[in-house]
Amino acid sequence: MTHPNQPLFWRDSRMPHVELRKVDDGRKVCYAPHSHTQWSLGAITAGESTFHYRDDRYNISAGDLVLMNPGWVHACNPIEDQPWAYLMLYVDANWLTQLRYAAGLLDMPSWRDISTPVISDAAWYEGYCRMANCLLDPQRALLDKQTEVVEYLAALMQALAGQPAEPIPNAPxxxxxxxxxxxxxxxxxxxxxxxxxxxxxxxxxxxxxxxxxxxxxxxxxxxxxxxxxxxxxxxxxxxxxxxxxxxxxxxxxxxxxxxxxxxxxxxxxxxxxxxxxxxxxxxxx
Missing domain, CATH: 1.10.10.60 (Homeodomain-like)
Known part of the structure; x- marks a missing residue:
């Protein structure tokens, strides 16, 4: 049994392109600035926190989704020891690129950053939670889990397709x-x-x-x-x-x-x- 103060990481070797993290009490969960090789999509399930993303700072609360591009530095931390909880989905960038390309959302099969950092929409949040609950349920079949992930992410990518990110200025x-x-x-x-x-x-x-x-x-x-x-x-x-x-x-x-x-x-x-x-x-x- 996982203690409420301990994070839960869900993985399945048959679905190596996704990983889910669940934190029920995030008061002691503090991050130093960091980045991931994956594209990340989180849902605040209780309370509120601060989201530092590149040079910007957002106050986020229950019902919000946060989106992080691969390689973009970020940190999401509690506010003055106030309770908060969240789910975080890490998606292999190459797999997601192929999903977007196959759907006709990319001109070529190469990663394109997404500009949207926060989504405050009940329908997207509820869909995310349904997908996460499916992944976490050991009784749900593999095909069921794969379908939930593909359907949700394909729909979200379609909705975000018109919002390409301003790229980070090219480094020398x-x-x-x-x-x-x-x-x-x-x-x-x-x-x-x-x-x-x-x-x-x-x-x-x-x-x-x-x-x-x-x-x-x-x-x-x-x-x-x-x-x-x-x-x-x-x-x-x-x-x-x-x-x-x-x-x-x-x-x-x-x-x-x-x-x-x-x-x-x-x-x-x-x-x-x-x-x-x-x-x-x-x-x-």
């Missing part, structure tokens, strides 16, 4: 290459001198310019990437100590502290949910 090629380098070498020991040599920037200019374009300093970007790698291993049931080393952390305690700061859950909570779902899926239809 040297900074884009640096971001790719950090992604590809996240587990390595990287120095500021090395990044300056690669980019041609001075240390101060590099930190300011990188944060302006990517929302995080190079170090924070690297740590965010390492946590994403840790999540990937934990989803597979990898032991925490091994996941920590694979993600580039020197020791397990450092990994645990950093993981909790960015994911607002412990590595064990995240991994255990994966194991539970694997057992449920194996025993299902």
């Amino acid at each position: 090629a040297s900074l884009r290459e640096l971001a790719v380098y950090l992604n590809d070498h996240a587990v390595d020991e990287i120095s500021l001198d090395d990044l300056c040599d690669r980019s041609g920037y001075s240390p101060g200019h590099l930190i300011r310019a990188f944060k302006q374009h990517f929302g995080l300093t190079p170090h924070a970007y690297l740590i965010n990437r390492r946590v994403q790698l840790g999540q990937r291993d934990l989803k597979r049931g990898t032991p925490i100590s091994e996941a920590a080393l694979n993600a580039g952390f020197n020791d397990q305690p450092h990994f645990q502290r950093t993981f909790k700061r960015l994911v607002a859950a412990t590595p064990n909570q995240y991994r255990q949910s994966s194991l539970n779902q694997q057992v449920d899926a194996a025993g299902g239809e």
Whole structure:
């Protein structure tokens, strides 16, 4: 039984493109600014909170939906210890791109950001909750769950199709290459001198310019990437100590502290949910 103060992560290996997080008491759930590789869609199910998204801040409350593009820095946190609860759906960006492209909503099968950050509409909220309840119900069939997800997201993408996001101003090629380098070498020991040599920037200019374009300093970007790698291993049931080393952390305690700061859950909570779902899926239809 999951304690009300602990997050629940729903996953099913047969639906690897979606993951659902459920938090019933979010008063202690605090995030540092971070980003995801997935597109994310959340529903505030009780109370209210603050939603920081890139350079903007929104007050959101029960019945609101929040939308987050892949790679866009954000944080959603409680207001003065007031109770709040939420659901968060993480959707693989490539899978969602194909869904949009197949529906004729994209000219080519490449990701396009969505401008809408918040939806306050009872019908979309109620539909989201029905979809989430279906995913969380172990008695519902796989086909039922797949249908709920595809129907809801296809309809939402259709409704949002006329609202493409203003893209983040293109970073200089040297900074884009640096971001790719950090992604590809996240587990390595990287120095500021090395990044300056690669980019041609001075240390101060590099930190300011990188944060302006990517929302995080190079170090924070690297740590965010390492946590994403840790999540990937934990989803597979990898032991925490091994996941920590694979993600580039020197020791397990450092990994645990950093993981909790960015994911607002412990590595064990995240991994255990994966194991539970694997057992449920194996025993299902």
